Amino acid sequence: MKKKLLALGLSALVASTLMAKEIKVGILQPLTGPIAAFGQKTLDGIKLAHEKYNKLPNGDTIKLVIVDNQFDKIQTVNGYKRLVSGENVVAVEGPLASSMALAVKRFADQTQTPTVTQIATNPRVTKNSKYITRACFTDDFQGTVAAKYALKHGLDNAVVVFDMKQDYSVGLAKAFMNSYRKGGGKILKTLYINTGDKDFNAQVAQIKKLNPKFIYTPIYAPEEGLFLRQLRAAGVKAPVMGGDGIADPGLLKKLAGKAANGVMYTDHFDAAKAPTPLSAQFIKDFKAKYGRLPSAFAATGADGYLLIYNAVKQCNTKANSENTAQFKKCVNNAIRHTKNLEAVTGYLTIDPKTGNPVNKPAVIEKIVDGRTEFVELVKP
Amino acid sequence: MDFSFIIQQVVNGFSLGSMYALIAIGYTLVYGVLRLINFAHGDIMMVGAFLAFIFVGLLTGWKFENVTMPVFLTAVGFSIILTAFIGVLTYVTAYKPLLDKNAPKISLLITAIGISFFLESLFNVIANQYFGGNYQSFYFPKWFSQVLHFGDVTVPILTILVPIITLLLLGLVLFILFKIKVGIAIRALAFDIQTVKLMGADSNKIIAFVFALGSALAAIGGVAYAMAYPSIDPYMGVLVGLKAFAAAVVGGIGSVTGAVIGGFILGFVEVAIPGFLPELGGWKDAFAFILLIFVLLFKPTGIMGIDFERQRF
Numbered sequence: 001m002k003k004k005l006l007a008l009g010l011s012a013l014v015a016s017t018l019m020a021k022e023i024k025v026g027i028l029q030p031l032t033g034p035i036a037a038f039g040q041k042t043l044d045g046i047k048l049a050h051e052k053y054n055k056l057p058n059g060d061t062i063k064l065v066i067v068d069n070q071f072d073k074i075q076t077v078n079g080y081k082r083l084v085s086g087e088n089v090v091a092v093e094g095p096l097a098s099s100m101a102l103a104v105k106r107f108a109d110q111t112q113t114p115t116v117t118q119i120a121t122n123p124r125v126t127k128n129s130k131y132i133t134r135a136c137f138t139d140d141f142q143g144t145v146a147a148k149y150a151l152k153h154g155l156d157n158a159v160v161v162f163d164m165k166q167d168y169s170v171g172l173a174k175a176f177m178n179s180y181r182k183g184g185g186k187i188l189k190t191l192y193i194n195t196g197d198k199d200f201n202a203q204v205a206q207i208k209k210l211n212p213k214f215i216y217t218p219i220y221a222p223e224e225g226l227f228l229r230q231l232r233a234a235g236v237k238a239p240v241m242g243g244d245g246i247a248d249p250g251l252l253k254k255l256a257g258k259a260a261n262g263v264m265y266t267d268h269f270d271a272a273k274a275p276t277p278l279s280a281q282f283i284k285d286f287k288a289k290y291g292r293l294p295s296a297f298a299a300t301g302a303d304g305y306l307l308i309y310n311a312v313k314q315c316n317t318k319a320n321s322e323n324t325a326q327f328k329k330c331v332n333n334a335i336r337h338t339k340n341l342e343a344v345t346g347y348l349t350i351d352p353k354t355g356n357p358v359n360k361p362a363v364i365e366k367i368v369d370g371r372t373e374f375v376e377l378v379k380p
Numbered sequence: 381m382d383f384s385f386i387i388q389q390v391v392n393g394f395s396l397g398s399m400y401a402l403i404a405i406g407y408t409l410v411y412g413v414l415r416l417i418n419f420a421h422g423d424i425m426m427v428g429a430f431l432a433f434i435f436v437g438l439l440t441g442w443k444f445e446n447v448t449m450p451v452f453l454t455a456v457g458f459s460i461i462l463t464a465f466i467g468v469l470t471y472v473t474a475y476k477p478l479l480d481k482n483a484p485k486i487s488l489l490i491t492a493i494g495i496s497f498f499l500e501s502l503f504n505v506i507a508n509q510y511f512g513g514n515y516q517s518f519y520f521p522k523w524f525s526q527v528l529h530f531g532d533v534t535v536p537i538l539t540i541l542v543p544i545i546t547l548l549l550l551g552l553v554l555f556i557l558f559k560i561k562v563g564i565a566i567r568a569l570a571f572d573i574q575t576v577k578l579m580g581a582d583s584n585k586i587i588a589f590v591f592a593l594g595s596a597l598a599a600i601g602g603v604a605y606a607m608a609y610p611s612i613d614p615y616m617g618v619l620v621g622l623k624a625f626a627a628a629v630v631g632g633i634g635s636v637t638g639a640v641i642g643g644f645i646l647g648f649v650e651v652a653i654p655g656f657l658p659e660l661g662g663w664k665d666a667f668a669f670i671l672l673i674f675v676l677l678f679k680p681t682g683i684m685g686i687d688f689e690r691q692r693f
Contacts, residue, residue: 032501032504032505032508033504033514034514034515034613034615036504036508036513036514037512037513037514040508164662191658191662192662192663193662194662194665196615196618196619198609198611198616199396199608199609201392201654202654202655202658202664203654203658205655205658206658221515222514222515222611222613225515225611226609226610226611229610250512250513251513251515254513254515254516254517255515255517255610255611257517
């Protein structure tokens with residue numbers, strides 16, 4: 001009897017020391033589909049951050065469970081459910097794009113799963129939700145930055161071109177217009193496009209007639225590329241600015257050619273300006289691993305992961321690991337109360353009430369001769 | 381609203397309409413023979429554009445900017461042949477086994493949707509794996525970008541070229557259908573497959589030819605579309621295919637001439653709505669389909685409405 005007990009105790013001891021647990025974190029990003037490039041870049045950042053920060057103090061490790069949402073609402077919801085109930089993850093990072101993040105919002109609160117959307121900028125994403133937290137600035141801020149920049153440079157009348165099908169685009173257009181009007185700017189006209197459109201000649205003809213000083217295009221890069229090409233071909237020279245949705249200089253250059261020159265956009269991060277020591281190291285490691293500089297997607301991807309990692313580190317107690325629901329609650333609480341966490345795009349402090357980071361700066365970038373140039377850093 | 385503006389819109393409408401027409405012919409031919417709405421046809425058009433892009437790359441050693449006229453035409457030629465082959469392949473691998481088993485028409489339709497998803501995903505993988513992203517810039521010789529001036533009207537060469545090519549191809553298709561043996565066989569097949577088989581004709585070969593012809597035309601349409609809006613992606617065929625299908629229905633599905641007329645009408649509507657009513661510009665796709673409903677309300681068989689028991693093509 002004694003022997004048996006000893007053996008049992010011994011085996012339990014062996015099991016607990018040798019079998020350090022794997023704690024699963026879900027990654028839900030568009031790895032195929034129309035914005036696959038954004039998802040892949042994000043994943044690069046997440047993977048690098050995970051490589052460096054996967055060990056927890058008690059020897060447990062974090063394991064990533066990667067699911068592709070194909071930039072499709074149904075796939076997003078299915079993928080999210082699979083992660084939460086099939087894989088029993090303690091937290092989910094993603095999805096990228098506001099319309100997809102809005103699609104999982106209800107499920108995040110229902111299943112009480114801490115969800116960090118690293119780059120969905122629409123204000124409604126975190127509104128009234130206890131379990132979705134954002135790692136980036138909102139469109140309200142992004143729109144304000146663009147409006148202030150335009151007004152500062154004397155560009156006091158503008159045309160806004162936005163995509164009716166995208167929550168991101170509609171929200172950002174609204175934020176820009178509010179702030180622009182408040183600052184004394186005049187909106188000459190708002191023009192609509194649809195995701196997937198290729199012919200913008202009608203919109204361009206309107207813009208040519210109105211001859212605005214400034215054109216604001218809170219749309220995505222595939223449409224922006226062809227829009228720019230047709231706009232410049234028609235001889236319109238007014239400066240064009242967009243949001244982080246067009247922050248894909250490679251694609252813009254590919255689609256617009258020379259017409260991409262001069263276009264500006266607000267973004268989360270510029271690899272030329274590392275805001276923290278961790279950021280500088282990240283940029284160095286990223287270059288060593290992938291042979292190029294990290295984009296804002298990679299940087300925010302890493303930020304989202306670091307938020308989760310930091311929270312899991314705090315919550316990985318024995319009591320929690322036996323009770324997933326409790327674990328998840330703890331992680332969510334820790335994410336929401338993050339203070340001055342050193343990350344890649346800066347120091348992250350989350351407002352526990354809104355789930356948005358406070359004091360997150362934006363950078364304005366400009367494409368010059370096919371290269372991205374840093375214009376300025378704007379703090380809230 | 382001056383005269384030259386109207387002319388400009390008419391020219392643009394013609395050009396866009398021709399591309400729809402080229403694709404609509406494929407829908408109509410296959411429908412006429414098999415009574416199958418080949419929903420993968422829009423994606424065949426994407427395949428044509430993508431293959432032309434890949435061949436241009438292969439022939440220029442991946443220096444797309446250096447594309448010259450002979451290289452481009454060769455690439456397009458290869459693309460047309462290969463696309464036609466892929467079209468036949470979809471028939472042989474997916475539709476024929478079902479037809480042989482006398483499967484219900486709805487199974488064929490679902491198969492068509494399956495092929496559509498397959499082609500999209502295949503080129504999604506190819507584009508992401510080998511070309512670094514879904515969206516690719518389509519390169520073609522500078523000559524096509526020339527602009528001609530007629531008074532106030534500026535017309536890119538492409539805008540004139542595409543309708544001319546479309547009309548020539550329409551002539552060719554009609555010639556094949558009415559003057560050549562295989563065309564007569566196609567029309568016979570459209571009447572009654574069983575009887576044609578009883579007469580000892582190889583219906584499979586004829587149907588394969590129909591798929592090849594339709595796919596080749598779709599490839600030409602795809603290349604024209606990619607030149608007009610020089611960006612290609614694996615999903616470009618979805619909406620264009622749907623609109624071409626609408627064009628075929630408006631024109632009277634089963635009629636080749638109708639498909640071309642339907643294509644032109646749809647092109648005009650799509651150019652005219654944002655041109656004359658700019659406020660509604662964002663809704664132009666909606667108008668294209670409202671037109672479809674409207675025409676069908678008054679003429680359920682489409683403009684060239686065919687009484688299916690009496691006449692084909």
